[in-house]
Amino acid sequence: MQWYNEPPAWSAQGDAVTISAVPKTDFWRKTHDGGVRDNGHFYYRPVSGDFSAQVKFSGKYTALYDQAGLMVRVDAETWLKCGVEYVGGVQYASAVVTRDYSDWSVLPLDGAPETVWVRVTRRGVTLEVHVSLDGDRFALLRQAYLTEAAQVQVGLMACAPTGEGFAAVFEGFEVR
Numbered sequence: 001m002q003w004y005n006e007p008p009a010w011s012a013q014g015d016a017v018t019i020s021a022v023p024k025t026d027f028w029r030k031t032h033d034g035g036v037r038d039n040g041h042f043y044y045r046p047v048s049g050d051f052s053a054q055v056k057f058s059g060k061y062t063a064l065y066d067q068a069g070l071m072v073r074v075d076a077e078t079w080l081k082c083g084v085e086y087v088g089g090v091q092y093a094s095a096v097v098t099r100d101y102s103d104w105s106v107l108p109l110d111g112a113p114e115t116v117w118v119r120v121t122r123r124g125v126t127l128e129v130h131v132s133l134d135g136d137r138f139a140l141l142r143q144a145y146l147t148e149a150a151q152v153q154v155g156l157m158a159c160a161p162t163g164e165g166f167a168a169v170f171e172g173f174e175v176r
Helices: none
Strands: 002-004 010-013 016-021 027-029 036-038 041-048 051-059 067-075 078-087 090-099 105-108 116-123 126-132 139-145 151-159 166-175
Touching: 016 041, 016 151, 027 090, 041 067, 051 067, 051 078, 051 151, 067 116, 078 116, 078 126, 078 139, 090 116, 090 126, 090 139, 105 139, 151 166
Parallel strands: none
Antiparallel strands: 002 041, 010 016, 016 166, 027 036, 041 151, 051 116, 051 166, 067 078, 067 151, 078 090, 090 105, 116 126, 126 139
8 A cells, every 4th residue: 555645643453544634635627616635644555457446434523614534536636535524513424526627426424423425336437325323234426437548546535624634444445
């Protein structure tokens, strides 16, 4: 595994990785405000062909847009991030697909769950994002085209665009 925008504080013990997202970090391109941000934290490995990536994670979300989850990335202009994003005091299952411009899909999660599982599956050019609150029953959040590139980067993502930063803990990250 390697870092894109390594945070000053992080740790790995067994199958758990803790990322302390620093303030003013995000991945976003052009849509809404015209801005481009590519300084979020991303701990990844290269993956070729079809795959399924999954992780269980939790975060101490407190500020607008605090976020954690999985990312699939080709470069600064082509990527998907998905997981939980904190908006208006509510945790949302979130997926952003970026092909030069970012879009955003969200679904409110009832009761501020302590942990969430997210799975991204690639079949050809298609990515599917599934979310679960128990690790057993997964619901489809998003299906999208991302890229025809044979190899992508897949891994853990955390950002703190507006607040003072926060910690996210990822467990059992796997790519099959």
